[in-house]
Amino acid sequence: MTQLLQSSKHLLGTKGLSESELISILDRAAYWEQYPVKVTGHLQGRFVANMFFENSTRTRFSFEVAEKRLGAEVLNFAAAVSSVQKGESIYDTVRTLESMGIDAGVIRMKPNGLLQELASKIKVPLINAGDGNSEHPTQALLDLYTMRKQFGEFKGLKVAIIGDIQHSRVARSNLWALQTLGAQVSFCAPPTMRAEELAEHAPYVTMDQALQSDVVMMLRVQLERHEGTVFGSPEEYRAAYGLTAERASKMAPHAIIMHPAPFNRNVEIDDELVECEKSRIFEQMSHGVPIRMAVIERALS
Structure with missing residues (x-):
């Protein structure tokens, strides 16, 4: 290839x-x-x-x-x-x-x-x-561009990608590019939304561990693609894996929030965080x- x-x-x-x-x-x-x-x-x-x-x-x-x-x-x-x-x-x-x-x-x-x-x-x-x-290579490239503008370099940068890893082409393209550039990638996902074949390339961590990263990247969650999951409603998903205002308060002062969009407000990310000081979501789009x-x-x- x-x-x-x-x-x-x-x-x-x-x-x-x-x-x-x-x-x-x-x-x-x-x-x-x-x-x-x-x-x-x-x-x-x-x-x-x-x-x-x-x-x-x-x-x-x-x-x-x-x-x-x-x-x-x-x-x-x-x-x-x-x-x-x-x-x-x-x-x-x-x-x-x-x-x-x-x-x-x-x-x-x-x-x-x-x-x-x-x-x-x-x-x-x-x-x-x-x-x-x-x-989805151009999405990953614009994500990398956003990170480089923020942090200057990739070596040792800790990036956590959270959400529906199984169906995410964004997670895959970011994984390959970030690792090539020397960043440390981790995933966080409910067991039913994991892509197990990627576990050998990046570890699955808990939500608390993911929040310790320099970049917290949320993914859009399509609950309709996961019949029979542990989440009966968007509210239940938010409680377990959403980036709530309370969780965001645990992030490091220098850390940033990213999302490839479109986003589900108050599901994987709280409404008030979409354009908060830490968020780079609309900058990513630009x-x-x-x-x-x-x-x-x-x-x-």
Whole structure:
């Protein structure tokens, strides 16, 4: 996979990206964040297709803003109103757009493991905007960017990721990237929401232990995906694993709160904490555009 990433400018995940490559993306995002002009002609005449086979509002808009800021021509494709509804395969759809002359594709899909196969057959660079439970690399990159702005470096940084690890591509992409950069990652999750295959890479800790980290990253919890769990209601989940105001008061003075969003207020995070002094949640969102500018530029350079 690393070979695939390096040779063709695909960005399928953070797993396999080197420390120098991760840092170069963050550095380039910093360049774009302070760029004085809102729209550049950097990618003028290049066509980028946003191929969303799974709904997403924030991620798609963030990519679209990034593409337009770089001066690219943008094609938006939503599966709900496309031929995929008529039975056309994801592969056929991507190949069709490739044959029409797109220069890169941003792709989001539900199936696990399909993206890797797709990238081996498609010649234009593909950027993963979230695939199944596998990865969501640009979310992890904007999270890293937020952490680096706060702490300066990653070596020895303690990051706790709390919530539905089992279904979280964000947790996986953050794990691989943070470990490559020298950070210490731990998970905190109810037994029914753990991804046991990740236990060998990062320990599962208690809520109290997780609160001792430099970064406390909450994940969106979808209780409907866990039938028969120990939590009968959002209130019960909040009591056991939510970041309540009381729990947040136990965090270190320098520690920050993060969340990939969208968030369930008063479930995994208390309403009053979303925009509190420790929270970097909306700042994280603002970093999505410069990170995606850097990633799209990398794909097309």
